[in-house]
Amino acid sequence: MKLWEHYYTPTTIDEAVALLQQHAGQARVIAGGTDLLVDMRAEGAEPHPALVDITCIPELSQIDADDDTVTIGAGVTHTQIVKSSLLSSRATCLVESCGVVGGPQVRNVATLGGNVAHALPAADGTTSLVALDAQVEVIYEDQRQWLPLLDLFLGPGQSLLDSTHDLLLHFCFPLTKAGEATAFKRIMRPQGVALPVLGCAVWVQLDEARTHYQQARVCIAPVGPRPVRVTAVEDVLAGKPVGAATLEEAVRTALDTLKPRTSKYRATADYRREMIAVLLRRTLPLAVERAQTGEAIPEDIGV
Numbered sequence: 001m002k003l004w005e006h007y008y009t010p011t012t013i014d015e016a017v018a019l020l021q022q023h024a025g026q027a028r029v030i031a032g033g034t035d036l037l038v039d040m041r042a043e044g045a046e047p048h049p050a051l052v053d054i055t056c057i058p059e060l061s062q063i064d065a066d067d068d069t070v071t072i073g074a075g076v077t078h079t080q081i082v083k084s085s086l087l088s089s090r091a092t093c094l095v096e097s098c099g100v101v102g103g104p105q106v107r108n109v110a111t112l113g114g115n116v117a118h119a120l121p122a123a124d125g126t127t128s129l130v131a132l133d134a135q136v137e138v139i140y141e142d143q144r145q146w147l148p149l150l151d152l153f154l155g156p157g158q159s160l161l162d163s164t165h166d167l168l169l170h171f172c173f174p175l176t177k178a179g180e181a182t183a184f185k186r187i188m189r190p191q192g193v194a195l196p197v198l199g200c201a202v203w204v205q206l207d208e209a210r211t212h213y214q215q216a217r218v219c220i221a222p223v224g225p226r227p228v229r230v231t232a233v234e235d236v237l238a239g240k241p242v243g244a245a246t247l248e249e250a251v252r253t254a255l256d257t258l259k260p261r262t263s264k265y266r267a268t269a270d271y272r273r274e275m276i277a278v279l280l281r282r283t284l285p286l287a288v289e290r291a292q293t294g295e296a297i298p299e300d301i302g303v
């Protein structure tokens with residue numbers, strides 16, 4: 001089955017943009033192809049006129065950091081992320097979420113940019129990027145600009161970016177410092193589907209004594225058409241002592257606030273509600289422990 005007519009491998013961003021412009025809506029960006037090629041095969045339509053592969057652009061395949069911030073190219077693979085010792089210790093939830101995407105073959109080619117550009121609210125990499133408060137650099141409406149990550153999501157599978165014209169370039173977020181830590185966990189069906197029943201990523205900042213939450217960010221997904229921060233839970237945590245009472249208040253608030261839906265492939269709404277409680281009880285204490293001890297060793301890495 002022929003899937004495309006022309007396949008381009010530009011080595012610069014300018015070249016990729018020029019190819020997209022030249023084909024005026026008839027060329028589409030491809031990275032690892034683990035979502036796009038599956039969709040193209042399922043659609044079984046005519047071969048696509050042109051694909052523009054961004055994985056040969058060195059600028060998009062790097063992880064760069066200074067003391068406080070990391071910038072990750074959209075073409076960085078899940079395996080690259082999992083293997084980064086910097087991200088393991090200072091963006092642990094991202095390593096945990098990228099480490100459970102597919103199997104090793106998928107992770108070796110699938111990119112963080114593709115995970116986000118596909119715009120599914122359940123995508124594992126996206127869930128952690130939301131908790132990390134990531135910004136994205138894009139070429140959107142012919143302007144190179146930075147946007148909040150959440151601005152990209154319009155609905156399930158619907159991105160602000162038109163992948164026949166726009167480009168996702170980089171992600172940027174603050175690395176965790178002393179007293180801060182993150183954790184990610186998900187509930188997955190054992191076989192047959194690519195996306196989780198539910199995922200949860202948290203970022204916590206504790207006070208100097210490491211006994212109280214100063215701030216927290218929580219992303220539980222999918223609980224709606226777009227990924228969201230659970231701000232009601234974040235508000236409950238701020239200023240409260242770490243420990244069982246605050247955790248249970250956070251769980252009650254999440255259950256009052258979030259309305260997951262039934263998915264015929266993954267889980268019922270009732271099951272997902274139960275898993276909200278399970279995931280918060282797993283991730284929040286883990287992130288707190290990491291923030292208290294300063295030791296962040298990722299769990300559930302499947303490599």
Ligand SMILES: Cc1cc2nc3c(=O)[nH]c(=O)nc-3n(C[C@H](O)[C@H](O)[C@H](O)COP(=O)(O)OP(=O)(O)OC[C@H]3O[C@@H](n4cnc5c(N)ncnc54)[C@H](O)[C@@H]3O)c2cc1C
Pocket residue numbers: 028029030031032033034035036037038054074075100101102103106109110111112113114115116117118122123124125161163166167168169193194195196
């Ligand atoms: C067997 C299998 C298991 C999987 N398991 C999981 C899982 O557990 N969790 C999970 O979250 N996902 C899973 N996936 C989905 C997929 O692997 C990930 O979403 C992956 O990160 C997609 O990245 P990619 O580079 O392959 O994207 P591609 O398929 O190349 O692209 C996806 C979409 O994004 C667009 N795009 C890609 N890069 C850019 C860019 N830089 N700028 C603009 N548009 C762009 C493309 O045009 C396309 O629309 C699985 C897939 C398979 C096949």
